[in-house]
Amino acid sequence: MLKQQAVNKLAEIMHRKDMNPANAKNKSKVSARKEKDYRKLQQELTREKDKFDQHVAKLQRDLQDALQQLLDEQATRAKLAMEVDSKDAEIEQLKEKLAALTSETASQSSADAEDGENEQTLEGWLSVPFKQNIRRHGWKKQYVVVSSKKIIFYNSENDKQNTTDPVMILDLSKVFHVRSVTQGDVIRADAKDIPRIFQLLYAGEGEARRPGDLADQPPDSADNAGNTVQYKGHDLVSITYHIPTACEVCPRPLWHMFRPPHAYECRRCRMKVHAEHVSDGEGVAACKLHADRARELLLLAGAAAEQRRWVARLARRITRHGYRASQHDHHKLSPRDSMRSNLKAAYMNASQRSSTLPANASLPRQ
16 A cells, blocks of 8 residues: 555656656756846946946046136136226225325315324235244235225235235225234244234135135144145044044044044034045035134234334224224114104004004093
8 A cells, every 4th residue: 555655656756747858948948048138137237337437437527627617717706806906906096196186185185184194095015924833934024005995915016016916805894903912912923023013803704815825825724734624615624533433424433443544624613524525525515614704914014113003004994994884884874764764663553553453542541
């Protein structure tokens, strides 16, 4: 009985379709066809990846070219704006000379001279620091022209005559104040120079510098152990972290106990990123706190008396055209506008009251 069951089982196995050689041959053909299709699809995928990589590389090159063109256009625009400001100062100076030659303005200028000097252009030689450490790097002499709107710095008087190559221009409406300094303000300066030094404090947005002139960057942004990088408004400092720190662009750790990766931190918004994000230009957002920090500029006059003259005249000019005066003029209303606004407010109150209350609500009660 068991022998018969074994024979039947063997016969059943032998007659199964899986053991049919024809079926095995068909399966091998299907497998070969699928393998061929797979290789074909793999080749197409490789070609598409290559085409995509080439397209991405082309777009990156186009982006870099567009960014470079934008930087060139911005530099050209900044240079032209500085030339226009310089020409405006020259035109203003020529108008003053022309007005001084006429008899009508001569009497007017003599009347204005009672409260000090009039609105004539102030100019002369001053020195600015090369870098933050004045004792080590010294001063750089520049020719300064102060008009009613701008403070213009030239490398030489010849550049001033050309009026096409100013080194730096400060908007007078962004200047906060001018004052003499003490030894505590400039601890790295020589004590004998203190009576000749004075300080200008202004908003960063009021400063325009000649494009590409790295030697004339302000001390607070260009002298930080040589590791400062300007990128998208960030003031990035090279740094490494030995304690747990997260990158704000990618999930990779920004720290290591013994071999930390190269990183940058913004001195303004305190953003922390890997250095390759800045070098590759990927994922780094613009700085949210880059606008308009207050900056100071130290200036060295030729003598103490000259310093006092500069401070006095600049103080009068800043009082008339400086930051506080410009803000006051911006928010100030004329008497007619003030009366008009008061009448409008009274009319609006009356109309609102009449629309929400009965007609006799404003009458005095008996």
